[in-house]
Amino acid sequence: MLGFVLRRLLQAALTLLTLLALVFAVLRLAPGGPAYALLGPDRYTPERAALIESQLGLDQPVPEQARRWVLQFTHGELGYSYFHHRPALAVVRDRLLATLILGGLAFLLALLVGIPTGVWAAVRQGQWVDRVLSRAAVVVLATPSFWLGIGLILLCSAWLRVLPSAGWAPIGGGATLGERLRYLLLPLITLAASHAASLALYTRTAMREALAADHTRTAYAVGIPARRVIWRYALATAALPVVTMAGLMLAHFLEGSLVVETVFAWPGIGQLTVASITRRDYPVLLVVTLFVGIMVLGANLLTDCVGRWLDPRVERV
C-alpha cells in the first residue's frame, strides 16, 4: 500500500509539472496582455503599455520569463497579482475558505441525498418510488446548474421572498448561524443537485446488480433481516463503483463553483477565476491552476486509496 501511494504521488507530481508548463506556455504565448486591461481604454497608449510590460518583466523572451518564474517558485514566491498588488498566493488564499465551505458542504449533501436515494430506488425496483425518483433525477440532470441557480432565485427570492438572492455573511462579521445558512442554502442546492442526481442513478444501477448477486440471495435465504442485507451486504458490493464515482466528482465541484459563484456572487475561487481570466491576471491564474491541479490529483489519489481499502482485489496500478 505504501509503495502504491508513493508511486502515485510521484506520478501526480509529474502530472502537475506538465500541467503548469502547459498553462504557462498558453498564457504567455497568447496574443494580448494585461497592459490593456490594466490601463483601460481611455489611458491606453502603446508607450504606456510597453512601460507596464517591462515593469512586469513581460518584455523578456518567454524562456527567460519561465526561468525567472521557476526561480521564484523554488523560493516559494508565486508572483504578484497585477490587479490586487498583493502576492497572488494571498489573493487566492483569501478566497479559498468560501469555496471550500461551499464545495465541501455541497459534496456532503450530494452524498447524503444521492446514495440513500439510489439505494431506495434499487430496493423498490420497478415500483412507483423507483420510477418517480429516477425521472426526477433525469430532469435534474437535464437542468444546467447555472439555470437551476437562477430558477431557485426566482422561486425562493422573487416569488416566495424567503431567502436572499446573492452574497454571503462574512467570516467574523458577527452573523448568526441561521443567517449564514440563509445565504448558503441556494448555492448549496444548486451545486449539489446534479451531483446528487447522477450519484443516485449510479448507486441505483450498482445496487441493482448487487441485489441480484448470489451472495445477497443467500443472505436473504439464511434469514438475515432485509435491512441488514441491503445496507451491509449489498451496499458493500456496490460501494466500490459508487466511491470511485464520488471521488471523480470531488474534483469537478471546482468546475461547478465557477458557475455557482458567478450566479450567487459568492466570493470564492470560482468568481476570482472568472474575473482573473477577463483581466488576464496571469499570476493569479497560475496559482489557481496549481490549486485546481492539486485538488484533482489529490481527489484521484484519495479515490484510489479508498477503493483499494474497500476492495483489496483491486491490485493493478
Add this chain to the structure above:
Amino acid sequence: MSCRPTHLSGGLQRHPHLVAWMVACLLGLLLLPGVLPLAPYAIDLNALLQPPGLHHWLGTDENGRDVLARLLVGGRGTLGVALCATALALLIGTTIGGIAGYRGGMLDALLMRGVDLALAFPSLFAILLVAAILPPGPLLLTGLIGATGWMATARLVRARIQSLLETGYVEAARALGTPGPRIVGRHMVPNLVDVLFVSGLVQLSRAILAEATISFLGFGIQPPVPTWGNLLIGAQHYVFTAPWLTLAPGFALIGTLLGISGLGLSPVASPQGSVAFGSSGEHAISAVGAGASGTNLVRDTAPFSHR
C-alpha cells in the same frame, strides 16, 4: 454480449412521438428564422422589459428586443455549435480509440495515458482559459468543446474494437489474409454504430450544456448574437422584474436535453438499457449529468477501470 446495430432501432422505435417531436423542433429552429419575419436585433426603446403579450409572445428584454425571436435564432446558434462539436468529438474519439484498440501494445498504452491525462483536468476550466485568451467566436467554441469531449468515446470505441478482435468472423477474415483497412471498414465500423450513437447523444447533451455555460459566463458567443446561454447573462438580476427572460431560454434548454436523454439513454423506460451495450446507457446518462456544471464526461467508463 451481442452488439448488432439492429438493437439501436429499438430505442428509436420505442419513442416514435419523441423522435418526430425532436425532428420537428430541430427543423423549426433551423428553418423558421428564415421564413418568419423575425427581428432578433431590432431595438424598441418604447417596449423595454415588456411582459409576454399579444405583440411579443414571450415579452421583450432590457433593450426592447423580442424574446421569442432571440430564442429561435439563439437555438440555432446553440444547436449548431453543439452538433458540430459533437461530430468533432466523435471523430477524434473514434480515431484515437480505434487506433489504440486495433494496434494494442505500446501505442495503446501511450494513447490511453493521454486519455487519462485529458480526463484529469476539469475541462470547463481548460476551455475558459483558452476561450478567454483567444478572441471568442463560434468556431473557437466548437473546436474547444469538441476537443475536450472525445475521451469517453475513445474508451468505448477501444473496448469495442478489442472485443471485436476476439470474434470468430474477424479472426476468420484475418486468417484469410484480408487487409487491415478492409477488416476495419467491413467488419468493425458497422459494429461501432450503436457505441457511436450513444456516445453521440451523450456528447450532444454535454456540448449543449457547455455552450450554454460558457456563453453564460461571457466567454462564448458574444451578444448581440443570441444563444440560449448568453440570453441568460445577467438573468439572475432580472428575475425580480422580468422572470420571462429567465424562463424562456431555461425551458428551451431543459426540454432539449430531456428530449435527447429520452431518445437513447432513458434508464426509466428500459431498465436494461435500450441501447445495445447493456447498462452502459445508464452510465452514459450519469455522464450527461456530470455536464450540468458544463462539461465533464468522466463518468461513463471511468468508474469501472480501476486505474
